[in-house]
Amino acid sequence: MTKTTTAQLFTPIKLGDVTLKHRVVMPALSRLRAHWPSAVPSDLMLEHYSQRASDGGLIITESTAIAPEARAYHAAPGIWNDAQVAAWKRITDAVHAKGGVMFVQLGHAGRATSEALTGIQPVSASADPTFTENPNVVVTTPEGLVPPSPHRALEIDQIAGILGQYRLAARNAVRAGFDGIEIFSAQGHLVEQFLQDGSNKRADRYGGSVENRTRFLMEIVDTVAGVIGRHRVGVRISPSSTFNGMSDSDPQALFEYVAERLDRFGVAYLHIIEPRISGADTVAEGQDAIAAKDLSRIFRGTIIAAGGFTPESAEEAVADGVASLVAFGRHFTSNPDLPARIEHGLPLTPYDRNTFYGGGAQGYVDFPAYHAEAVLELA
Numbered sequence: 001m002t003k004t005t006t007a008q009l010f011t012p013i014k015l016g017d018v019t020l021k022h023r024v025v026m027p028a029l030s031r032l033r034a035h036w037p038s039a040v041p042s043d044l045m046l047e048h049y050s051q052r053a054s055d056g057g058l059i060i061t062e063s064t065a066i067a068p069e070a071r072a073y074h075a076a077p078g079i080w081n082d083a084q085v086a087a088w089k090r091i092t093d094a095v096h097a098k099g100g101v102m103f104v105q106l107g108h109a110g111r112a113t114s115e116a117l118t119g120i121q122p123v124s125a126s127a128d129p130t131f132t133e134n135p136n137v138v139v140t141t142p143e144g145l146v147p148p149s150p151h152r153a154l155e156i157d158q159i160a161g162i163l164g165q166y167r168l169a170a171r172n173a174v175r176a177g178f179d180g181i182e183i184f185s186a187q188g189h190l191v192e193q194f195l196q197d198g199s200n201k202r203a204d205r206y207g208g209s210v211e212n213r214t215r216f217l218m219e220i221v222d223t224v225a226g227v228i229g230r231h232r233v234g235v236r237i238s239p240s241s242t243f244n245g246m247s248d249s250d251p252q253a254l255f256e257y258v259a260e261r262l263d264r265f266g267v268a269y270l271h272i273i274e275p276r277i278s279g280a281d282t283v284a285e286g287q288d289a290i291a292a293k294d295l296s297r298i299f300r301g302t303i304i305a306a307g308g309f310t311p312e313s314a315e316e317a318v319a320d321g322v323a324s325l326v327a328f329g330r331h332f333t334s335n336p337d338l339p340a341r342i343e344h345g346l347p348l349t350p351y352d353r354n355t356f357y358g359g360g361a362q363g364y365v366d367f368p369a370y371h372a373e374a375v376l377e378l379a
């Protein structure tokens, strides 16, 4: 077997206050195996994350709801109460025991959800009655896939309440032992619904100009940084993605502005999903890492690039200075020891889309590490 050079991926890097020993990141992967309806992380999740922890490697949790009404999927975890904090603490302890570093991705679905999950009418930047008819948007509920419920626009005086939920979730994240927090500002969830002008038609200080549409994100970043420190806050964006019915009249201007503001603020990292990916699917095969390349000229801090990377293209991205870290989503589902496999040039086990969302142990904690697989083959 010819070993690909992965030298750059296995050099240490400081990420805010912590030092990582390598640059292979596990990004948020919603696998929908938390307890329902409590949204308490399960023992299966403990096993899953523990298997994927590596010495000096960064793991970011699946999207974790900041409040019951923020939920986006059935059997996704939350972080708004003590039972959830206690269960997350067991997970961060297990990851830390292996020398790993763990951030929690804080999420709010906004309009991309159903009352079957939230119990109340979903909210967004603006009301768009046609959204419920968008054939590309579906919500995972206990009864299966359903269209999103009709939503309403947030009143301006309700925004402080949402910031309060982010503050509580950030405090809970600290209590749960997380090393940092990633703000989920991607893939058509609430924060991105404020960013993009296809979904934000507000006439107040949260809508209109690029600056106004970025205000909600920056207030969340400021709120969360006030709890945990700006060097422990990362932000995930998906420039030009149309996932969950997103659109913008000038995505380049918008995301360059977002990158500039976050650069000025001094967050720990900017996590960029390439537009060649939509949600969990590759939509532009062969396209380069154009978003990270563009925004790395503006955001001078640490960039995590994500979406469609191979060990070879990840090494290239780091060597070329396009990104400091590279996330591997789908490959991490089926390769619990992914960093070691990449480092040693070992083959990757193909992922199984059928077990991505929901279910039990199968396809979640039963993919063996490489040496175990080799032993199995010998038996």
Ligand SMILES: Cc1cc2nc3c(=O)[nH]c(=O)nc-3n(C[C@H](O)[C@H](O)[C@H](O)COP(=O)(O)O)c2cc1C
Pocket: 027, 028, 029, 030, 031, 062, 063, 105, 184, 186, 187, 236, 273, 277, 279, 280, 306, 307, 308, 309, 327, 328, 329, 330, 331, 356, 357
């Ligand atoms: C099963 C699955 C669940 C995902 N859940 C989330 C999520 O909760 N939050 C998020 O930001 N991205 C989520 N993503 C996107 C991944 O983090 C990643 O950006 C995407 O898989 C592209 O990377 P890849 O080509 O390496 O798989 C999910 C992807 C998959 C496959």
